[in-house]
Amino acid sequence: EAGVVQSPRYKIIEKKQPVAFWCNPISGHNTLYWYLQNLGQGPELLIRYENEEAVDDSQLPKDRFSAERLKGVDSTLKIQPAELGDSAVYLCASSAEGTGDTDTQYFGPGTRLTVL
Amino acid sequence: GNSVTQMEGPVTLSEEAFLTINCTYTATGYPSLFWYVQYPGEGLQLLLKATKADDKGSNKGFEATYRKETTSFHLEKGSVQVSDSAVYFCALSENQAGTALIFGKGTTLSVSS
Numbered sequence: 001e002a003g004v005v006q007s008p009r010y011k012i013i014e015k016k017q018p019v020a021f022w023c024n025p026i027s028g029h030n031t032l033y034w035y036l037q038n039l040g041q042g043p044e045l046l047i048r049y050e051n052e053e054a055v056d057d058s059q060l061p062k063d064r065f066s067a068e069r070l071k072g073v074d075s076t077l078k079i080q081p082a083e084l085g086d087s088a089v090y091l092c093a094s095s096a097e098g099t100g101d102t103d104t105q106y107f108g109p110g111t112r113l114t115v116l
Numbered sequence: 117g118n119s120v121t122q123m124e125g126p127v128t129l130s131e132e133a134f135l136t137i138n139c140t141y142t143a144t145g146y147p148s149l150f151w152y153v154q155y156p157g158e159g160l161q162l163l164l165k166a167t168k169a170d171d172k173g174s175n176k177g178f179e180a181t182y183r184k185e186t187t188s189f190h191l192e193k194g195s196v197q198v199s200d201s202a203v204y205f206c207a208l209s210e211n212q213a214g215t216a217l218i219f220g221k222g223t224t225l226s227v228s229s
């Protein structure tokens with residue numbers, strides 16, 4: 001079974017430029033998460049989707065960040081415009097309801113963003 | 117609010133040494149507890165989990181026991197290997213489907229031969 005796929009793995013941009021990250025969750029997983037991981041820190045939730053609905057976006061900085069999950073499968077996270085402080089690793093994770101493993105989240109490899 | 121506190125690293129050990137990484141938590145209700153591992157250049161991988169008090173999670177020689185009385189979930193391994201060098205994260209989630217994980221800051225383990 002394929003794991004969570006993210007692309008790109010690395011991205012370097014100049015400040016004020018836009019950037020987008022893509023995530024494809026594990027097949028059949030209806031819950032999708034985007035986390036932000038700063039250097040030397042644990043991941044922190046940005047947004048959580050149940051199918052195509054964003055059910056928790058309270059930590060998403062909505063002035064510059066946006067996300068979508070059309071059709072309840074793939075998801076895209078966008079930053080516009082990027083700031084120096086956005087340099088971090090952006091992690092995508094997914095989990096499945098209706099199984100005995102509903103609280104286990106499976107993570108992708110992440111996208112490492114560097115803003116110059 | 118809910119939180120996780122891990123011992124600060126780095127932890128440096130020789131091969132075959134005993135490992136303990138301390139983790140304590142603050143939570144309302146009865147959370148599920150997790151240890152994730154992040155190898156260099158890779159994403160987070162679930163190492164083990166426990167969903168209720170006194171449960172012991174185990175995997176690849178690692179163990180952790182859910183201690184409600186001390187609100188702890190310490191990670192242990194009897195004999196570490198060089199290949200165990202990684203960053204280890206303790207995490208909790210409210211015990212219901214689809215809630216976000218709350219992570220500790222991570223502990224870097226370096227094992228030398």
